Amino acid sequence: MKLEIGNFYVNEIAFGDELSFKDGVLTINKEEALAMVKEDDRITEAELYIVKPGDEVRLCPVKEAIEPRVRLDGKGLFPGYTSPLRQSGNGVLHALKNCSVLVVGRHWGGFQDGLIDMSGPGQKHTYFGGLNNIVLVADTNEEFERYEQQKKNDALRRAGHKLAEFIGQCVKELTPEDTDVYETTPITKRSAEVNALPALVAVLQPQSQMEALGYNDLVYGWDMNKYLPTLMSPQEILDGALVSGSFMPCSSKWSTYDFQNYPILRALMDEDGKDYNFLGVIMANLNVAMDQKERAIQFIVQTATELGADFALVTEEGYGNPDADYVGAIAALETAGIKVVGVANECTGRDGASQPLVTLDEKIHAMVSTGNVSELIELPPMKVVLGELEALGRDGNSGGWEGDEVLGPSVRPDGSIIMEDNGLFCGDMTVGWSHKTMKDF
Amino acid sequence: MSKKAIIYVNQFFGQLGGEDTAGVGPSIHEGLIGPAMAYNAQLKDCDVTHTIICGDNYMGSNPEDAVAQILGFLENLEFDIFIAGPAFNAGRYGVACGTICKAVKDRFGVPVITSMNQENPGMEMFRKDIIIMKGGNIASKMRKDLAAVVKVANKMLAGEQVGPAAEEGYFPTGRRHQVFIEEDATTRFMRMLHARIAGEEFVSELIVPKLDRVPIAAPVKDLKQAKVALLTTGGIVPVDNPDRIQSASATRWGKYDITGMERLESGVFKTIHAGFDPAAANADPNVIMPIDVLRAMEKEGVFGSLHQYFYSTVGTGTTEKEASRMAKEILPLLQADNVDACIMVST
Numbered sequence: 001m002k003l004e005i006g007n008f009y010v011n012e013i014a015f016g017d018e019l020s021f022k023d024g025v026l027t028i029n030k031e032e033a034l035a036m037v038k039e040d041d042r043i044t045e046a047e048l049y050i051v052k053p054g055d056e057v058r059l060c061p062v063k064e065a066i067e068p069r070v071r072l073d074g075k076g077l078f079p080g081y082t083s084p085l086r087q088s089g090n091g092v093l094h095a096l097k098n099c100s101v102l103v104v105g106r107h108w109g110g111f112q113d114g115l116i117d118m119s120g121p122g123q124k125h126t127y128f129g130g131l132n133n134i135v136l137v138a139d140t141n142e143e144f145e146r147y148e149q150q151k152k153n154d155a156l157r158r159a160g161h162k163l164a165e166f167i168g169q170c171v172k173e174l175t176p177e178d179t180d181v182y183e184t185t186p187i188t189k190r191s192a193e194v195n196a197l198p199a200l201v202a203v204l205q206p207q208s209q210m211e212a213l214g215y216n217d218l219v220y221g222w223d224m225n226k227y228l229p230t231l232m233s234p235q236e237i238l239d240g241a242l243v244s245g246s247f248m249p250c251s252s253k254w255s256t257y258d259f260q261n262y263p264i265l266r267a268l269m270d271e272d273g274k275d276y277n278f279l280g281v282i283m284a285n286l287n288v289a290m291d292q293k294e295r296a297i298q299f300i301v302q303t304a305t306e307l308g309a310d311f312a313l314v315t316e317e318g319y320g321n322p323d324a325d326y327v328g329a330i331a332a333l334e335t336a337g338i339k340v341v342g343v344a345n346e347c348t349g350r351d352g353a354s355q356p357l358v359t360l361d362e363k364i365h366a367m368v369s370t371g372n373v374s375e376l377i378e379l380p381p382m383k384v385v386l387g388e389l390e391a392l393g394r395d396g397n398s399g400g401w402e403g404d405e406v407l408g409p410s411v412r413p414d415g416s417i418i419m420e421d422n423g424l425f426c427g428d429m430t431v432g433w434s435h436k437t438m439k440d441f
Numbered sequence: 442m443s444k445k446a447i448i449y450v451n452q453f454f455g456q457l458g459g460e461d462t463a464g465v466g467p468s469i470h471e472g473l474i475g476p477a478m479a480y481n482a483q484l485k486d487c488d489v490t491h492t493i494i495c496g497d498n499y500m501g502s503n504p505e506d507a508v509a510q511i512l513g514f515l516e517n518l519e520f521d522i523f524i525a526g527p528a529f530n531a532g533r534y535g536v537a538c539g540t541i542c543k544a545v546k547d548r549f550g551v552p553v554i555t556s557m558n559q560e561n562p563g564m565e566m567f568r569k570d571i572i573i574m575k576g577g578n579i580a581s582k583m584r585k586d587l588a589a590v591v592k593v594a595n596k597m598l599a600g601e602q603v604g605p606a607a608e609e610g611y612f613p614t615g616r617r618h619q620v621f622i623e624e625d626a627t628t629r630f631m632r633m634l635h636a637r638i639a640g641e642e643f644v645s646e647l648i649v650p651k652l653d654r655v656p657i658a659a660p661v662k663d664l665k666q667a668k669v670a671l672l673t674t675g676g677i678v679p680v681d682n683p684d685r686i687q688s689a690s691a692t693r694w695g696k697y698d699i700t701g702m703e704r705l706e707s708g709v710f711k712t713i714h715a716g717f718d719p720a721a722a723n724a725d726p727n728v729i730m731p732i733d734v735l736r737a738m739e740k741e742g743v744f745g746s747l748h749q750y751f752y753s754t755v756g757t758g759t760t761e762k763e764a765s766r767m768a769k770e771i772l773p774l775l776q777a778d779n780v781d782a783c784i785m786v787s788t
Contacts, residue, residue: 311637341633362649371619
């Protein structure tokens with residue numbers, strides 16, 4: 001499999017007459033873009049904004065992030081979701097780097113939505129605080145879930161994906177500044193030297209715990225709740241086979257942008273063939289019932305064993321209940337003789353005194369910790385709020401609250417906020433961007 | 442304006458004498474005695490105003506009274522920090538430093554700090570409550586240990602955040618928090634992966650403590666002949682608590698004769714456990730230590746006989762280390778009395 005990603009580095013985004021990219025400046029015709037967004041008649045209200053690092057802007061409730069891209073073969077970016085099925089992982093695509101499309105609810109948020117600050121002490125808490133962002137702020141007529149804590153956010157998420165595809169078109173005919181090539185040889189066709197190396201698999205556990213459909217991560221458009229682990233190429237993930245869902249406290253989530261750019265997967269590919277043979281990704285999921293968890297773990301271990309894996313990455317998109325899937329997979333792989341390095345965040349409570357993962361196992365030998373979901377974070381007011389800050393306290397956001405006897409409300413009259421890490425948009429960056437770790441105090 | 446510190450030391454460092462004065466009660470002195478001089482010299486923008494001295498045995502035998510007296514001394518004093526020790530590996534002194542620091546912190550809400558050796562029993566007892574610097578084992582480490590205390594104390598006085606345990610040199614308090622670091626997770630992951638592949642040393646960012654699993658005992662062969670003993674962590678003791686078992690973070694246990702008793706009477710026995718509402722247990726101690734039911738079963742011949750002693754301690758806040766030590770002290774006594782089976786009543 002060979003995937004080439006041509007990079008166009010965005011230094012500035014502006015509104016103008018014509019969608020174009022020139023000398024690092026991405027220009028968007030706002031009316032044209034909004035007209036495209038409003039083609040979905042569920043969208044009742046939409047506006048576009050441009051934000052860059054350093055702007056005194058707070059975004060809330062953020063629902064999704066997508067990197068604008070285009071495939072040179074003209075096929076859709078997210079097969080099975082916003083376009084017909086195709087095989088991901090092969091071919092050439094062009095990507096607008098340092099840049100994302102963010103989708104923000106005009107009014108209403110929920111459990112799964114997040115917050116981004118573009119400057120100040122909150123900026124470092126999300127990856128997107130450091131990017132140039134095109135922000136779609138919109139509302140929909142999805143009355144059935146307007147006041148629900150758990151929202152599918154279907155219209156808004158799809159609007160974001162379509163907008164990212166729309167914007168990506170402007171670099172289709174241009175020559176990229178540089179190109180990343182991700183090429184792999186089928187497992188049994190690799191050289192004798194490579195086959196002699198210790199073999200490695202990456203076990204990814206995307207979020208799929210909502211029994212009702214429409215909330216979970218999608219693989220080729222398929223709801224991952226109704227799914228069992230299978231072998232995939234890392235290039236498929238980088239090329240739109242996975243789409244982020246709308247369930248789980250936000251700081252533990254992987255946005256679609258995270259899947260498109262998965263830093264740990266890219267690092268594993270970069271060093272493939274040196275001191276390990278990267279066999280591929282066992283794309284798993286996260287489940288609710290114990291037998292579902294055990295069944296998925298059985299598939300993971302059997303696949304890894306049959307492939308002859310010696311080492312594994314295991315990482316989960318979530319915390320709490322899914323820790324059982326994560327720790328279970330690690331322990332079962334270690335029992336099978338496959339040595340694991342895990343990557344996850346922890347939940348040690350506001351006081352830091354709780355058990356870090358819901359289940360622990362002595363077979364966890366090596367783990368990278370990327371943050372504490374319940375850490376309390378206090379942030380000063382921002383001059384501009386895109387969306388509706390009240391959503392943080394009002395709509396059941398996992399990191400916010402309406403009122404607290406000791407801490408007061410999450411959203412204060414002066415616009416300053418106090419919240420748990422939980423509510424920061426993809427803030428714990430378990431995909432590999434996290435500059436946070438956990439330490440004993 | 443410079444801040445104020447108060448120092449706690451034992452009879453030896455308070456220059457009252459050695460073991461012969463260990464029974465002396467608390468006293469407060471204006472000015473600097475023993476280590477207080479060095480603290481006064483090294484604390485930044487902070488004067489040591491008083492030194493409190495208490496004999497280790499007095500604090501050990503009369504902790505409630507000693508603490509009450511000392512809190513009384515402090516009631517009308519202004520101070521910004523309370524420092525005890527260093528206590529090195531002196532067990533009674535370490536427990537005293539922990540006891541008084543925790544009490545002062547709870548009452549006055551000011552920063553407190555002490556220093557002990559890792560072998561000092563006071564460390565496990567109090568490390569979750571207060572900051573205890575990792576100290577040397579003997580008094581010749583005074584300069585080093587005191588300087589370590591001062592370094593963190595100065596941060597506390599300046600209102601700065603005290604950093605992670607490993608970086609600041611104190612015993613982990615059982616709390617984990619996120620911190621921002623230079624390296625991203627990808628870099629850390631790749632390094633850990635390479636180390637695992639190469640079989641080299643690495644440090645996991647989450648260390649899962651080894652669980653001390655005890656295998657489940659074999660069934661009692663013949664219950665009808667068995668001598669059964671009752672043990673509890675529910676703190677049931679004779680009303681005068683003759684063994685002075687602590688109400689939390691216990692290090693002591695007691696052995697009590699129940700010869701001739703059909704049940705434990707209220708007013709004769711009570712609970713000293715601080716982890717639950719004692720009303721029900723004080724009204725009827727048998728709800729925790731079910732002598733009444735076991736006597737009835739003994740009569741029915743369900744088992745051979747009830748052992749003439751029960752054993753009791755308090756489980757709340759008690760460390761695994763202390764609990765296992767107490768068990769090792771109790772076990773030989775049970776064996777010597779030919780006890781066949783134990784019922785461990787928890788709360």
